[in-house]
Amino acid sequence: MKARFLTIAALLVTLQSLAQDSLMFRKISDEILLHGASYENLRVLCKNVGNRISGSAGAAKAVEWGEKAMKESGADKVWLQPANVPYWYRGKESLMLKIANGQYKKVTALSLGNSEGTNGKPLEAEIVMVHNFDELNALPAGAVKGKIVYFNYRFRQDFVFTFNGYGDAVKYRFASPSIAASKGAVGVIIRSMSTGADDFPHTGGMHYNDSFAKIPEMALGNYTADSLEKYCARGKVMAKMQSECHMNTDLRPSYNVIGEIRGSKYPDSIITVGGHLDSWDVGEGANDDGAGCVQSIEVLRAFKALGIRPKYTVRAVLFMNEENGTKGGEAYADSALSKKEHHILAIETDAGGFSPRGIGMEMADGLKERIRANKALFLPYGVYDFSMEEGGSDISPIHKKLNVPVAGLIPDSQRYFDIHHTNNDVFENVNHRELELGSVILAQLIYLVSEHELL
Amino acid sequence: MKARFLTIAALLVTLQSLAQDSLMFRKISDEILLHGASYENLRVLCKNVGNRISGSAGAAKAVEWGEKAMKESGADKVWLQPANVPYWYRGKESLMLKIANGQYKKVTALSLGNSEGTNGKPLEAEIVMVHNFDELNALPAGAVKGKIVYFNYRFRQDFVFTFNGYGDAVKYRFASPSIAASKGAVGVIIRSMSTGADDFPHTGGMHYNDSFAKIPEMALGNYTADSLEKYCARGKVMAKMQSECHMNTDLRPSYNVIGEIRGSKYPDSIITVGGHLDSWDVGEGANDDGAGCVQSIEVLRAFKALGIRPKYTVRAVLFMNEENGTKGGEAYADSALSKKEHHILAIETDAGGFSPRGIGMEMADGLKERIRANKALFLPYGVYDFSMEEGGSDISPIHKKLNVPVAGLIPDSQRYFDIHHTNNDVFENVNHRELELGSVILAQLIYLVSEHELL
Numbered sequence: 001m002k003a004r005f006l007t008i009a010a011l012l013v014t015l016q017s018l019a020q021d022s023l024m025f026r027k028i029s030d031e032i033l034l035h036g037a038s039y040e041n042l043r044v045l046c047k048n049v050g051n052r053i054s055g056s057a058g059a060a061k062a063v064e065w066g067e068k069a070m071k072e073s074g075a076d077k078v079w080l081q082p083a084n085v086p087y088w089y090r091g092k093e094s095l096m097l098k099i100a101n102g103q104y105k106k107v108t109a110l111s112l113g114n115s116e117g118t119n120g121k122p123l124e125a126e127i128v129m130v131h132n133f134d135e136l137n138a139l140p141a142g143a144v145k146g147k148i149v150y151f152n153y154r155f156r157q158d159f160v161f162t163f164n165g166y167g168d169a170v171k172y173r174f175a176s177p178s179i180a181a182s183k184g185a186v187g188v189i190i191r192s193m194s195t196g197a198d199d200f201p202h203t204g205g206m207h208y209n210d211s212f213a214k215i216p217e218m219a220l221g222n223y224t225a226d227s228l229e230k231y232c233a234r235g236k237v238m239a240k241m242q243s244e245c246h247m248n249t250d251l252r253p254s255y256n257v258i259g260e261i262r263g264s265k266y267p268d269s270i271i272t273v274g275g276h277l278d279s280w281d282v283g284e285g286a287n288d289d290g291a292g293c294v295q296s297i298e299v300l301r302a303f304k305a306l307g308i309r310p311k312y313t314v315r316a317v318l319f320m321n322e323e324n325g326t327k328g329g330e331a332y333a334d335s336a337l338s339k340k341e342h343h344i345l346a347i348e349t350d351a352g353g354f355s356p357r358g359i360g361m362e363m364a365d366g367l368k369e370r371i372r373a374n375k376a377l378f379l380p381y382g383v384y385d386f387s388m389e390e391g392g393s394d395i396s397p398i399h400k401k402l403n404v405p406v407a408g409l410i411p412d413s414q415r416y417f418d419i420h421h422t423n424n425d426v427f428e429n430v431n432h433r434e435l436e437l438g439s440v441i442l443a444q445l446i447y448l449v450s451e452h453e454l455l
Numbered sequence: 456m457k458a459r460f461l462t463i464a465a466l467l468v469t470l471q472s473l474a475q476d477s478l479m480f481r482k483i484s485d486e487i488l489l490h491g492a493s494y495e496n497l498r499v500l501c502k503n504v505g506n507r508i509s510g511s512a513g514a515a516k517a518v519e520w521g522e523k524a525m526k527e528s529g530a531d532k533v534w535l536q537p538a539n540v541p542y543w544y545r546g547k548e549s550l551m552l553k554i555a556n557g558q559y560k561k562v563t564a565l566s567l568g569n570s571e572g573t574n575g576k577p578l579e580a581e582i583v584m585v586h587n588f589d590e591l592n593a594l595p596a597g598a599v600k601g602k603i604v605y606f607n608y609r610f611r612q613d614f615v616f617t618f619n620g621y622g623d624a625v626k627y628r629f630a631s632p633s634i635a636a637s638k639g640a641v642g643v644i645i646r647s648m649s650t651g652a653d654d655f656p657h658t659g660g661m662h663y664n665d666s667f668a669k670i671p672e673m674a675l676g677n678y679t680a681d682s683l684e685k686y687c688a689r690g691k692v693m694a695k696m697q698s699e700c701h702m703n704t705d706l707r708p709s710y711n712v713i714g715e716i717r718g719s720k721y722p723d724s725i726i727t728v729g730g731h732l733d734s735w736d737v738g739e740g741a742n743d744d745g746a747g748c749v750q751s752i753e754v755l756r757a758f759k760a761l762g763i764r765p766k767y768t769v770r771a772v773l774f775m776n777e778e779n780g781t782k783g784g785e786a787y788a789d790s791a792l793s794k795k796e797h798h799i800l801a802i803e804t805d806a807g808g809f810s811p812r813g814i815g816m817e818m819a820d821g822l823k824e825r826i827r828a829n830k831a832l833f834l835p836y837g838v839y840d841f842s843m844e845e846g847g848s849d850i851s852p853i854h855k856k857l858n859v860p861v862a863g864l865i866p867d868s869q870r871y872f873d874i875h876h877t878n879n880d881v882f883e884n885v886n887h888r889e890l891e892l893g894s895v896i897l898a899q900l901i902y903l904v905s906e907h908e909l910l
Contacts, residue, residue: 030613039652158485160836160892197494197887355810355867357837381615382812382867384839412810412837412867414888432652433869437615 017452018377024308024447025377029440031302038294038439039432041069042353045294046284046427053113053281054321055087055252062277066257066293066318073297074304075259075316083331084251085321088114090281091244095189095218097127098238099231107224109189110201112173112217113280113324113421114208117243118187123148123216124240125186129232132172133179145184148239151176152191152229155417162195162413163351166420169193170204177217178209187241188217191225193417199223200422203280205324216241256328257318259300263450265311271446272315272332272346273299276322276394283425287416290427291353291435293318295409298439299446310450312344319394322350326393333397343404344455348392349442352420353435354411356383359445360390363405363455370454371407377448383441385410405455407445409438472907473832479763479902480832484895486757493749493894494887496524497808500749501739501882508568508736509776510542510707517732521712521748521773528752529759530714530771538786539706540776543569545736546699550644550673552582553693554686562679564644565656567628567672568735568779568876569663572698573642578603578671579695580641584687587627588634600639603694606631607646607684610872617650617868618806621875624648625659632672633664642696643672646680648872654678655877658735660779671696711783712773714755718905720766726901727770727787727801728754731777731849738880742871745882746808746890748773750864753894754901765905767799774849777805781848788852798859799910803847804897807875808890809866811838814900815845818860818910825909826862832903838896840865860910862900864893 032038049065052058063080070078095109111117128143129150130136136149153172159165170193177188192202199221208214218241220228231237257277263269275292279285296316303310320328336343359378361368372386391399391406399406411434419425449455487493504520507513518535525533550564566572583598584605585591591604608627614620625648632643647657654676663669673696675683686692712732718724730747734740751771758765775783791798800818814833816823827841846854846861854861866889874880904910 029615033612033615157488157888160484160488162888195888355869414810414892415886418886418888431870431873433612433617433650433873437869 021377021448025444027306028302028443028447029381031306032298032436032440032443035305036298036436036439037301038298038435041294041297042286042290042430042435043427045290046286051279051281051283051285052277053088054085054254054278054324056281059254059278059320063255063257066277069297070257070259070316073259073301075300076262078259080255081258081331081335083254083256083320083328085254085327086325087248087252088324089246089248091117092120093117093243093245096240097228100235104240107220108199108201109218109220110203110282111243111245112206112219113203114206114247115217115245116214116247117216117245118241120242120244122240122242123187124238127189127232127237127239129229136179136183141183144180147185148187148189148241149180149185150189150228150232152225154191155193155195157195162417165195166193166417173204174206177206177215178212181212181215185215187215189239190217190219192219192221194222196222196418200424202421203282204421216243216245254320256320256332258315260313260315261300261303261310263311263313264309267313269312269342269344270315271312271344271450272317272395273442273446274317274319274394275349276328277318278321278323280323280421282421283423284427286425286427286430287352288420288425289322289350291430292349295349295435295439295442299443302439302443308447310446311453312450314446322393326397329394329397333401336398336402343398343402345405345407345449346395346398347407347409347442347445348395349409349438350392351409351411351413352416353430353438354415355434356409356411356438356441358383358385358388358410360388360408360410362389362391362399367405367455374448378441378444381437381440409442411438476832476903480899482761483757483898483902484836486761487753487891487895487898490760491753491891491894492756493753493890496749496752497741497745497885497890498882500745501741506734506736506738506740507732508543509540509709509733509779514709514733514775518710518712521732524752525712525714525771528714528756530755531717533714535710536713536786536790538709538711538775538783540709540782541780542703542707543779544701544703546572547575548572548698548700551695552683555690559695562675563654563656564673564675565658565737566698566700567661567674568658569661569702570672570700571669571702572671572700573696575697575699577695577697578642579693582644582687582692582694584684591634591638596638599635602640603642603644603696604635604640605644605683605687607680609646610648610650612650617872620650621648621872628659629661632661632670633667636667636670640670642670644694645672645674647674647676649677651677651873655879657876658737659876671698671700709775711775711787713770715768715770716755716758716765718766718768719764722768724767724797724799725770726767726799726905727772727850728897728901729772729774729849730804732773733776733778735778735876737876738878739882741880741882741885742807743875743880744777744805746885747804750804750890750894750897754898757894757898763902765901766908767905769901777848781852784849784852788856791853791857798853798857800860800862800904801850801853802862802864802897802900803850804864804893805847806864806866806868807871808885808893809870810889811864811866811893811896813838813840813843813865815843815863815865817844817846817854822860822910829903833896833899836892836895864897866893
């Protein structure tokens with residue numbers, strides 16, 4: 001009988017705890033949906049700072065913005081953490097195409113990030129179209145030498161979760177110049193990593209293998225890529241590439257922006273939540289990743305507004321240089337290592353300011369189960385998927401170097417690769433409620449882990 | 456032992472069936488995501504037809520468009536079903552506000568649908584602001600008589616599922632003129648039923664109680680509503696309303712557009728999937744409910760393209776007059792009654808072309824369970840919520856009159872009430888993949904019910 005009483009007592013405690021968590025989840029949601037500052041913060045970042053590639057004047061301005069916004073959130077302490085970053089310069093660029101004996105016509109294109117250009121001089125060559133690396137490899141060297149290779153690989157729209165399509169296609173952005181150069185190509189044009197039913201070209205990181213010539217790489221939006229596909233199928237197409245792109249080898253000083261609320265019980269144990277402050281040099285970096293920055297700051301603001309004093313220290317981090325170097329993420333991990341910091345959990349939000357659907361986790365199975373045991377609490381907020389192995393680029397170093405459990409916010413993925421790394425990634429393409437709901441989930445997750453010392 | 460063998464055999468059959476369903480779900484998804492016609496169909500409807508209030512030239516053009524699109528889907532049979540509809544006319548309208556002894560300034564406003572106007576003449580009166588019906592009722596009659604009542608009721612942003620906020624607020628659009636007129640008011644201004652962080656006013660249906668004067672009603676977008684709130688708090692505000700709005704009492708001939716694929720096994724048993732073809736007379740009726748129309752047509756196209764011959768007859772129906780009369784829905788139910796048709800299930804898609812999250816059901820619990828038993832099949836497509844009691848306006852008559860089980864597609868609700876019934880409900884605010892995923896879920900659900908004779 002005693003055992004049964006204990007079981008009932010334990011059950012009552014569990015139910016009471018569940019009811020309290022449920023109530024606090026609602027308070028967090030109400031606070032953020034009714035009084036959230038994230039949308040206005042994002043407007044200021046997008047419209048007053050704009051895009052902000054690492055090492056640029058925009059990035060420096062973004063650091064100032066972040067420090068101010070972090071202080072306004074009510075953080076107990078705000079500081080800048082040094083991180084030296086590369087600087088990639090786009091300059092002027094153009095791409096012109098000529099079909100058969102016609103005239104050259106300019107098309108919309110973007111050089112890929114980190115790509116070298118043509119020293120601003122015209123690079124004219126015939127285009128050879130391939131659909132994938134196998135097709136390129138099957139060509140005799142003579143068919144590629146001195147040509148510009150057009151990698152016409154389509155983003156697979158049949159993947160429901162669009163990040164799977166991105167994972168499938170991104171090698172054609174990242175690696176194709178060196179692979180083409182190994183067969184003597186002088187330039188590369190790619191179909192963008194894009195789900196868009198539009199013509200926005202997408203920039204994004206690429207990488208050279210030092211064994212081969214550093215040839216320029218440019219991306220086309222889907223409509224122009226479709227046209228070029230038709231032209232190439234019909235006959236000879238010439239291209240004239242011109243660009244001033246250049247990667248500075250010297251690093252420039254920059255910073256992560258950090259704000260924290262000190263833990264009430266374990267001030268030396270840290271939960272991190274962050275996004276990245278840098279963006280590519282196009283659009284406004286609204287979804288990638290202004291959204292993640294303002295959502296992270298909002299967690300601190302909501303905790304302060306609600307008088308939540310977390311047991312662990314909660315840090316919001318705006319990481320610098322996610323897009324082309326992850327120097328901010330490395331600096332954060334290195335600092336934690338050298339200071340022997342104790343990190344409980346690091347969460348990243350860098351998949352767009354869309355309606356949240358899940359929480360990805362990279363941690364021991366037993367820890368995942370402790371979070372999954374609370375799934376039902378998140379369901380009223382539209383979060384049901386706890387199945388993905390997912391953290392984030394900026395928290396990958398702390399995961400790898402300090403073995404810190406990491407998690408990632410998983411928003412709806414349908415629109416992300418329409419606008420990712422384009423001139424269309426602007427404030428107007430972020431919805432206020434979707435953005436705020438992302439903050440709600442982050443704040444709820446941190447509250448849960450901290451309140452119950454779950455990890 | 457025999458019993459155990461039978462159990463294992465039954466389990467194997469179940470597993471095999473699950474694997475087959477899963478495969479067919481994937482085929483449906485691939486077909487629609489890779490070759491779908493819904494997005495292009497929606498573009499034509501929005502850009503070549505535009506908005507299409509019942510009884511208008513736009514609605515007549517939309518019927519022609521629907522018939523053509525339905526035929527192009529490959530439907531076995533396409534026809535028009537007569538439904539006589541009311542015609543509400545907006546004409547010219549304006550709202551001007553004057554603060555204290557200042558000048559009148561025009562503000563952006565929209566008359567509510569079905570509202571009578573001012574016969575085109577200026578109606579000038581002082582504004583009295585209330586936040587809800589209780590505040591109005593507490594006012595002495597003298598404080599309201601001859602005045603224009605401003606119902607400044609805020610859409611509750613704290614509801615995560617925005618349709619709950621709409622359900623909470625919509626009475627201030629629907630019923631406030633007669634309630635205000637009962638106390639002698641001469642006009643009504645409302646804060647729109649809007650989640651928008653913007654100034655778009657939202658139109659939408661209202662209704663007069665014949666016992667009271669039919670006074671005009673106009674809606675403000677949130678920014679103007681905020682301004683008017685401040686003005687009223689400070690002192691006297693005058694308004695000048697002017698509008699030609701008028702409801703025609705004579706009905707006009709119109710049509711539902713219907714296409715069907717005949718069932719292979721039970722051609723006389725019908726599954727209906729539909730949206731509504733009419734819209735309000737603003738914007739392009741893209742999410743409300745062009746999306747539902749093209750999604751329904753897409754179900755037929757996908758079935759034909761995949762060679763799926765459903766056991767039951769599958770009908771796509773573009774209902775006329777959902778917005779202000781439901782005459783199309785009534786005509787569909789009355790026709791089914793008079794022809795003694797056997798309807799298995801009717802599904803509506805009228806909640807915007809956003810990422811699907813759930814399937815609502817209004818049917819006997821036992822039937823709901825048969826669908827819920829297959830939940831896991833829908834999860835890879837982002838659909839997890841089978842909890843809501845939900846059908847749709849157009850299928851409500853067939854549910855009520857013939858007791859047909861009904862279901863409704865539940866998309867993500869965050870953006871719907873930003874753009875619902877506004878000039879901002881345009882094609883550009885529908886995402887191609889989100890739209891297509893809605894069709895995927897509808898086609899999968901119909902396949903499942905038909906293939907397994909589930910209902």
